[in-house]
Amino acid sequence: MSSPRPSRNRRLLATVVLLTATALVVAAGVVWWIGRDGSSSPTSSPPASPRTSKSPAAQEPTGWGPTDAEKQKARSLAEALPLDELAGQLIIARSFSNESSLELVREKHFAGVMVTGQQILDVTTDDPLESVKAFNDQLQDAGKGRGFPVMVPIDQEGGLVARLADPLTPFPTFMSAGAAIAGHGTDGEAAVTAATRASGAELRAAGYNTVFAPDGDITIGPADPIIGSRSAGSDPDTVARAVVAAVDGYSEAGMISAVKHFPGHNVDEDSHKGLPVLRSDRDRLRSHDLKPFAAAVADAAPGIMTGHLDVPAIDKGVPASMSHKVITRGLRDNLGFDGLVISDSLGMGAVMSRYPGGDATVEAIKAGSDLALMPADNEQAYDAVLAALRSGEIPEKQARESAARTIAYLLHAQASPELPGEPGSHADASEALSASAATIVAHPCPVPKIAGVVPLGSPEAVTAFRTAAEEAGLPLGSGTSVVFLGPGSSGAAGDVAVSTDTPYALASSSAPTKIALYGRDVPAMRALVKVLQGTARAQGALPVDVGVPAPQRC
Structure with missing residues (x-):
């Protein structure tokens, strides 16, 4: 059985992570090298992952993640999947009803189900959380014959993006993490970790094993149309520290977390409506947008979610979530990420008009995603993926490797001990983060x-x-x-x-x-x-520029 990550010296962690991130985004040939023809490939052999380096020190696992035994079991289970089940294992379904969701898991082996909106919580019952837990248990029962858990994810970032409300503890926006760290340094990081550990513990108690958080995006300021306070701030180093601190907390709670939206939703258009253009050149990508994700990779983050973003410096006109150059060459080969890659929702405006039917799901998987999230039509997506597997358009070897990654993390989350505390019992951790921010x-x-x-x-x-x-x-x-x-x-x-x-x-x-x-x-x-x-001092620091002079001391 796995145990939570041991606590570490926060000042040392911040230094190590940021130096590692800087090395990843600055060193020649590490992050995308963009040739004169616009191609993206390393000028030299890609660097070893922080977890696969041949140096003796780096051979020790860093962070929360599957054991060798769990990886071996996952590979065996993935290899045994017939193609019709392997196809489902690459998709997280969009839930239209409880009945259809359970059928997709039971009959077509979908990796998991994402429940959003009003369906997630029946507020008319006396105990609304109980209905959520009951359905999550039903999802696991529907997949009990597969030998590993069903993925049950949730968007629970804090602030406005929190799909479950009462009786769970409410947590502030992720911008509070940036304010706490900007004002308190490593003490602020500790408050962030305590908050996400508490949130993760409550989510596990409600039957979830995956959380799509935190945001590694760097807000562009008042013109930001959709990220806003979901970002820890406008400084890439502060956001990187906040991301690492948040991932640590989720991992200590035994939750699979996914940092989003790679390579950074740092744009002035909402990808729910259209395809935003991330106009950073290669230097700015290295020094700005990628820093939080490089820090997450260095900290062994379990998952990274890709965004629907056009990155002309890397692959013009192709959404990052569909780009082999962005995902396989960039995130996998050059940043050395060996965790789960999950696409953003495939029912968003940025991709639906460009990739009709099941095409978006197939393209996301071909590009290197392990899991295609919430296709607009589950059945069309499944049929398209199965046909692509049978034709070889999606290489079977790649698909089984993706399935093995997912299974390994699900096994590890299942084996991780649950932290004590009932849902709604962590108000102190939430207040402490707000007090620091x-x-x-x-x-x-x-x-x-x-x-x-x-x-x-x-x-x-x-x-x-x-x-x-x-x-x-x-x-x-x-x-x-x-x-x-x-x-x-x-x-x-x-x-x-x-x-x-x-x-x-x-x-x-x-x-x-x-x-x-x-x-x-x-x-x-x-x-x-x-x-x-007057019984406490507000000592956070603004993580964004507001245009107000610093207050004078009295």
């Missing part, structure tokens, strides 16, 4: 004492704040006005302006006191209340 953006001198508050603005934030204020005995209804700025808010007047998502709206607020909180749930509000009462 909370950032004073502006304040008057002297700092006024707050004896009572009038909360205004974002309804969700106001409701959560009232709960936290009442718990702490902070009077409500008169006194200092606290205006909450939610996603998409513009600046507002008041005594105190608090952003609960990205902090950009603070720049246009006339409030003399401005606080970036990065979260809107009760644990985040508990951290804020302590700051307002």
Whole structure:
């Protein structure tokens, strides 16, 4: 049975990971070398993976991952799959109904099922989590004859991207990780790891074994259409540290995590609607976009999710998720990644119009993905993959290697011990991250004492704040006005302006006191209340440029 990763000296880890990442993205011939003809291939032999280097020190496994015995068992199981089952093992189904999902797992051997939207939680029941756990158990029962678990993934990044709500503990946006690390260094990293470890433990208790998080994307600022606070910030080194800290926590909880969206959704267009263009040249790819992913590779991240992005410097006009140059040459050969490669959802606008029917699924697998995620039509995707396997368009050897990788990680997750703690029992870890992240953006001198508050603005934030204020005995209804700025808010007047998502709206607020909180749930509000009462200091640092001068010291 596997055990959680031992705790490490955070300062040493940060130094090692960033030096490794820098070596990966700067050294000649390591990351993509782009020839004059636009081809992408290394100028020399690709470097060894951090886990496969021939040096004695590097032969020791680093991080959480399958044992040799689990890998051997996975290879045997993958080799035994008939083609009709192998085809399904390369796809994570889009769930249209519980019944159809169970049938795909039972009859066509789909690797797993992704449940999203309203279907994920039956909020009309007395115990909504119980219905989720029951269905996840049914998925495992449907695949019990295969000899390894079914993959049951979830998007649970924190903040706005959290598919499961009550009774699980809510966690703040991932931008809080960047603020905590920018303000507290290795202590901030420890808070991030504690939060993702807690979130991972609760997800496992709910029957999930995979989480599609964290985001390795580097936000471009206010023009960012879809990533925003899902990113840890605008500095690649800070984002890299946040990614490593988050992956460590998920791994300690025994969860398969996937860093997304390779090579970086650092663009001004939403890939749900069209195909964005990542306009970085090869130098910027090395020094900017790839840094968080290189750090994840160096830290032995279990999975990486590819994005639907046109990267002209590498493979013009081809989505990264469909590009052999990006996935096999870049991520596999040059960065040395030997974990799971998962495509982003194949039902998104960026690929649906370009790759009709099951073509998107086939192209993603041919490019090097181990798992094709959420095709628009499950049956069409399956039929297309099976036909491609039979014709040799998808090499059978490659497909079995992909299946073996997936199976090995599923076996390892199954063998990892579950951490104690019921769903909803980790509010302290969530609050601690928000406390480390909370950032004073502006304040008057002297700092006024707050004896009572009038909360205004974002309804969700106001409701959560009232709960936290009442718990702490902070009077409500008169006194200092606290205006909450939610996603998409513009600046507002008041005594105190608090952003609960990205902090950009603070720049246009006339409030003399401005606080970036990065979260809107009760644990985040508990951290804020302590700051307002003067019992705690907000010591996070802005992970993005807001355009507000640094506050003066009083």
